Amino acid sequence: MLAFLLRRLANAVAVMLTVALIAFVIFRFVGDPVEMMLNEQATQAQRDALRERLGLNASPAMQFARFVTNAIQGDFGISYRNQQDVFTLIAERFPATLELVLVATILSLALGIPFGVVTAIRRNSVLAQALQLVSIVGISLPSFALGILLILVFSVQLGWLPGFGRGEVVDLGFWSTGLLTASGRKALVLPSITLALFQITLVMRLVRAEMLETLRTDFIKFARARGLPDRVVHFRHALRNCLMPVITVTGMQIGNLIAFALITETVFQWPGTGLLFIQAVTFVDIPVMAAYLVIVSFIFVALNTVVDMLYAVVDPRLRMQGSGGGGHGG
Amino acid sequence: MKSLKLMLAATAAVMTLSTAAPANTLKWGAARDIDSLDPYAFGSTFTLAFLNHVYEGLVRYDANLKIEPALAESWEIVEPTVWRFKLRKGVKFHNGSDFTADDAMASLKRISHETSPLKGNLPAYKDARKIDDHTVDIMLNSAYPLLLNDLTNVFMFDKEWLVANNSELPTDVAKGVEGYATHHANGTGPFMLESRRPDAKTILVVNPKWWDAPRHNLTRIEFTPIASAPTRVAALLSGDINYTEAAPLQDLQRLQASPEVKTLLSTELRTVFFALNFKDRLTESDVKDKNPLKDRRVRRALYQGLAMDQMQKRAMRGLSRNTGALVAPAIPGYTPDMDARLPFDAEGAKKLLAEAGYPNGFSLSLVCSTDSYVNEEEICQSAAAMWARIGIKANLSSGPRSIQNPKRVKGEFDITTLGWANEPMIDAYSILVQVMHGKTGSAGVFNWGNWGHPRIDELTDKAANELNPEKRIPMMSEALKIAKEEILFLPLHQQPMAWATRTDVTGAVQLSDNKARHWFTRMK
Numbered sequence: 007m008l009a010f011l012l013r014r015l016a017n018a019v020a021v022m023l024t025v026a027l028i029a030f031v032i033f034r035f036v037g038d039p040v041e042m043m044l045n046e047q048a049t050q051a052q053r054d055a056l057r058e059r060l061g062l063n064a065s066p067a068m069q070f071a072r073f074v075t076n077a078i079q080g081d082f083g084i085s086y087r088n089q090q091d092v093f094t095l096i097a098e099r100f101p102a103t104l105e106l107v108l109v110a111t112i113l114s115l116a117l118g119i120p121f122g123v124v125t126a127i128r129r130n131s132v133l134a135q136a137l138q139l140v141s142i143v144g145i146s147l148p149s150f151a152l153g154i155l156l157i158l159v160f161s162v163q164l165g166w167l168p169g170f171g172r173g174e175v176v177d178l179g180f181w182s183t184g185l186l187t188a189s190g191r192k193a194l195v196l197p198s199i200t201l202a203l204f205q206i207t208l209v210m211r212l213v214r215a216e217m218l219e220t221l222r223t224d225f226i227k228f229a230r231a232r233g234l235p236d237r238v239v240h241f242r243h244a245l246r247n248c249l250m251p252v253i254t255v256t257g258m259q260i261g262n263l264i265a266f267a268l269i270t271e272t273v274f275q276w277p278g279t280g281l282l283f284i285q286a287v288t289f290v291d292i293p294v295m296a297a298y299l300v301i302v303s304f305i306f307v308a309l310n311t312v313v314d315m316l317y318a319v320v321d322p323r324l325r326m327q328g329s330g331g332g333g334h335g336g
Numbered sequence: 337m338k339s340l341k342l343m344l345a346a347t348a349a350v351m352t353l354s355t356a357a358p359a360n361t362l363k364w365g366a367a368r369d370i371d372s373l374d375p376y377a378f379g380s381t382f383t384l385a386f387l388n389h390v391y392e393g394l395v396r397y398d399a400n401l402k403i404e405p406a407l408a409e410s411w412e413i414v415e416p417t418v419w420r421f422k423l424r425k426g427v428k429f430h431n432g433s434d435f436t437a438d439d440a441m442a443s444l445k446r447i448s449h450e451t452s453p454l455k456g457n458l459p460a461y462k463d464a465r466k467i468d469d470h471t472v473d474i475m476l477n478s479a480y481p482l483l484l485n486d487l488t489n490v491f492m493f494d495k496e497w498l499v500a501n502n503s504e505l506p507t508d509v510a511k512g513v514e515g516y517a518t519h520h521a522n523g524t525g526p527f528m529l530e531s532r533r534p535d536a537k538t539i540l541v542v543n544p545k546w547w548d549a550p551r552h553n554l555t556r557i558e559f560t561p562i563a564s565a566p567t568r569v570a571a572l573l574s575g576d577i578n579y580t581e582a583a584p585l586q587d588l589q590r591l592q593a594s595p596e597v598k599t600l601l602s603t604e605l606r607t608v609f610f611a612l613n614f615k616d617r618l619t620e621s622d623v624k625d626k627n628p629l630k631d632r633r634v635r636r637a638l639y640q641g642l643a644m645d646q647m648q649k650r651a652m653r654g655l656s657r658n659t660g661a662l663v664a665p666a667i668p669g670y671t672p673d674m675d676a677r678l679p680f681d682a683e684g685a686k687k688l689l690a691e692a693g694y695p696n697g698f699s700l701s702l703v704c705s706t707d708s709y710v711n712e713e714e715i716c717q718s719a720a721a722m723w724a725r726i727g728i729k730a731n732l733s734s735g736p737r738s739i740q741n742p743k744r745v746k747g748e749f750d751i752t753t754l755g756w757a758n759e760p761m762i763d764a765y766s767i768l769v770q771v772m773h774g775k776t777g778s779a780g781v782f783n784w785g786n787w788g789h790p791r792i793d794e795l796t797d798k799a800a801n802e803l804n805p806e807k808r809i810p811m812m813s814e815a816l817k818i819a820k821e822e823i824l825f826l827p828l829h830q831q832p833m834a835w836a837t838r839t840d841v842t843g844a845v846q847l848s849d850n851k852a853r854h855w856f857t858r859m860k
Binding site: 035036037038041042043044048049050051052053055056059060061081083084085086087088089090091094095098099150153154157158161162165168169170171172175272273274275277281282284285287288289290 | 365368369371372374377378379450451453455456459507508509510512513514515518519533534535536537560561562563564566567570571573574576707736737738739741742745775778781
């Protein structure tokens, strides 16, 4: 187990360094922050002086070394655009994104699993066919289009739900939550559905495929032969055996959602990290972009590691292989 | 049934009346968030316009865009390089302390500091001295006519507040340490900061102790950035916001169709034109040995190849104002005869090109961004199509401003879009010194393509030190006319601005600098 952990750790460091390098290379092509920071009245001398003070004139190697050294110490500097500490800036936005992602994930499991089961056990029913059709829409409809559609229907036409923002939030010191107020919960509905639709269809299709597989296995046949009711066969025996890959995929997708919630966040003006990142790109706010990429890659690496470790805990076969030195994930 | 409905409606009306009357909340949905609460943080006109509700300068623009006293009651020019300001007495900051000469001194020192990104907003400033508690002298490097214009955007801080919070100097991004003024505000303006959540909501409440008699009847401003245009439109239609300074042009018809929404349309100060490469070679062309754009006939052909009526109708949806001038009518220096354009004449343009030695035209690069000016991408696409008809093959490079601007600055273009609003000074001197003047000393920062004319430089330098407007403004007009006569640029239009409000917002004052001034706004 220790060797496994150490190997994962070395992997993680390598990934993080690669991300830092790629991020750094990208920054050399995103534009000139100085042109964005000063207004039309600034003279050339003022522009040059600012560029010098920001260290943009140093050699690329020097700049990279400084970037990595600072990042290791957790010092990402302050934002060029709003002069706030970058780490605080991201930490402030993070609860919004995480709440959105968690609600979307819960939605995707709560809806995706039953839908998957239904489409698997009643393969030819009208309901299953309809769900299959909707799931194709869910996979192919871009989330910004869905978001705007939802806003037009539920916010403009019906006036039931707010079309933007987070509503009232409650500050718990280190965490700001919208879950404790009515307006905060209402504000969550549309963005979380927008974000979850793709996940719902993903989970549904996964469960369906796994169920179809499992329903063909011998132990299900035996269970049926024993005369167990269908409900028990389907939900207690078959479904349980399908959940491993669902948990894995969901775990991995949380990272994806955190990183790619930015479209949903832009459409709904959801004050999360994705919105922050989009703005940083527009304003060539290099410190914010750098920190965002590093933090997101850290989340990915951490989730990956945790999922791999869970695998080893849950599946005894992997544990044996792991101590033997080989080991490949399911 | 009918009477019941009526009764319900009546009760609802009474209820809304009784609840809405005391609280007039302007719910402002903006296209972007302000960058910071610190006005000296980032060179952004939008942020300054917003913060002007909280902070004020010594002078300000009135509802006709004329300069009037604000925190200074009066001023005189003691010597050509020394201006004396009498400060208004009895003005209090939101934290209760008095506004005095010390505050003005501290504010001037802060904005003109080496590390202040807004140092350029006060170009002639040398030093200031306190005469007494309510008198300040501002010393300048040379005689300079536009000090008042510049001061409209130099907001006054409370010195004790700055000292107490260790913020006497502007925040230096290079040092990587946050400043107190980034998160807090303490001005003298008509509204006070209640709270701010970046990207979510910034709330201002009315300042009951404002020194001026308020024309507005607002009690509260809730400012919410909504970056996505369709979401903003939806919010306005559903009543979640009741004012936006950025109604998307493509949705205007939809907004106008709603009985609950009013649109305010006009054109702004910003004049958009094409700037040309005047260097020895073109950057991307089949003509390798010389620069055809140095030939006035070629420039004229490009000018007359533009069917501006068509562009105005298609690309700008009929909302822009076509012009032959390089500044808007409200800018001192403009004269009505500048407005006339050379007519669209594709045949004539072809002849001019043939005369200049390019009967089959030539190719060049056209560098545009997607987010600097209104419908900029459409402008460039239609211009490229029109030029193709006279034989000029413009290779369009389009991208976000952050990517395209460095190319412009380095002169890596043959034709590029450039828009100039002459803000914050609202005077043609701005475009003359920053754009048209040759790159010498601090002038010509935006002279990206090496264009210009010796006489323009001469007139601009003279106007810089001329305090008498009777003499100064004709100098600037003459310089602008040379640029027009020589076709140094290809003027296009003043770009449209579109605000939209719900019908309960009655008196929003929209001036051509496109800044919201809610100390004029009234609600039903």
